[in-house]
Amino acid sequence: MSEQRRTGIILGEYKGLQVPGFDRAITDEDVMESLRRLQAQNVYHQEVEGRPVQNGDIATIDYEGFYKGKPFQGGKGSEYPLEIGSGSFIPGFEEQIIGHMPGEEFDIEVMFPEQYHSADLAGKPAVFRIYLHKTEEKIVPELNDAFAAAVSEYNTLAEYKEYLRELEVQRREQAAKNAAMEQALQKAIANAQMEEYAATEEYEALVRDAEDQLIGRFEQDLQAQGITMDQYLSMTQETMEGLHRQVHPSAEQKVQAELVLEAVAETEGLDVTEEEVEIAVAQLAAQYQVNLAAMKNALDMDALRQNLRINKAASLIADSAVEIF
Structure with missing residues (x-):
């Protein structure tokens, strides 16, 4: 001492x-998990027409909230890209967008949570007026040679996997x-x-x-x-x-x-x-x-x-x- x-x-x-x-120890599943993370990072959106909103879509909306017929502060947004199923809005909101078509204007009814940050709205019912501008679906790229070439300097998925394995060893x-x-x-x-x-x-x-x-x-x-x-x-x-x-x-x-x-x-x-x-x-x-x-x-x-x-x-x-x- x-x-x-x-x-x-x-x-x-x-x-x-x-x-x-x-x-x-590095397993094949560890390498695949790295690939899946990269795959998720390279998801892109593509506008869809001729079908209603589905879970997982990106719905671009205008919205305005009303309590007892009057608009409330912070309840309005324009051209907001909302991922349906993300849970980013209050419970019940996103689910009611499902089934609607671009160009539609409609109302949805929700109940604010009891623990909502605004005491004036906590536990209260509200109506949101929605205008749906467009719907986009998420396109997940396939894990193949083309994907490897697009995200790295390697021409094949097999080569890219070996590179990812080396990175995982270092990590x-x-x-x-x-x-x-x-x-x-x-x-x-x-x-x-x-x-x-x-x-x-x-x-x-x-x-x-x-x-x-x-x-x-x-x-x-x-x-x-x-x-x-x-x-x-x-x-x-x-x-x-x-x-x-x-x-x-x-x-x-x-x-x-x-x-x-x-x-x-x-x-x-x-x-x-x-x-x-x-x-x-x-x-x-x-x-x-x-x-x-x-x-x-x-x-x-x-x-x-x-x-x-x-x-x-x-x-x-x-x-x-x-x-x-």
């Missing part, structure tokens, strides 16, 4: 830890490493002594900062959906302190992992070379499609070096772990 004065914790065992084995290896890293790191955290340090104001400040980071990322996700934090808090009747309580366990786990990894890096004398820093910057520049100089200016280089050092410690723990099947 080694005392780490800088982080205020005492490391326990962190090398040679036993972790559950990860199955790396399984990475998944195995990630699983070993997570399991071994959790054991290393459990083996460390940090109760004394966890009672300090410094530790509490680290956890609070981690909470702020997690909430900040959540706020960014909300903004990507066009929702502000104030709107979210209003809709969920939540508070910022309540959000801090929700993310506290994850924040504390993040802080503890970083403390252990810092201690391992210190104990093992792990360092980061300038070449490794340059490679990391180049990879980030390529990922974000900016030049190296711009990326270097945007980065906190000290933080980057620290992250690389921490990653080395994590890899050391994972690589030394022993898988038990």
Whole structure:
């Protein structure tokens, strides 16, 4: 055991830890599952005429909702492509589109769920006036040589399958490493002594900062959906302190992992070379499609070096772990 004065914790065992084995076997069904996912991604729509809407079709509709004969807020849309059977609208809505022909205008009656987000409409009946513009059916491409040539650089499905098998092997290896890293790191955290340090104001400040980071990322996700934090808090009747309580366990786990990894890096004398820093910057520049100089200016280089050092410690723990099947 080694005392780490800088982080205020005492490391326990962190090398040679036993972790559950990860199955790396690749089957023909695994390859077919990859193909089916690609097949689903390449489904296209084709307009149909002369038949009514069926389950699974894309019905392009105008709609307007009425409660007690009066339109309500948020109940109107134009040329909306609705996949019948997707469950994206309230129960009973999509089923009543089935059987209608393009060019028809008709009403459907629905009942809003008791737990609907709008209290004014929850549990209430409504009528929607629908105009059906067009109907499209989903065309699923066949899995054959033509499909392989269209989605890859291979001319035959057999060649493409071998390529997908190799990709799956690489994916399984990475998944195995990630699983070993997570399991071994959790054991290393459990083996460390940090109760004394966890009672300090410094530790509490680290956890609070981690909470702020997690909430900040959540706020960014909300903004990507066009929702502000104030709107979210209003809709969920939540508070910022309540959000801090929700993310506290994850924040504390993040802080503890970083403390252990810092201690391992210190104990093992792990360092980061300038070449490794340059490679990391180049990879980030390529990922974000900016030049190296711009990326270097945007980065906190000290933080980057620290992250690389921490990653080395994590890899050391994972690589030394022993898988038990």
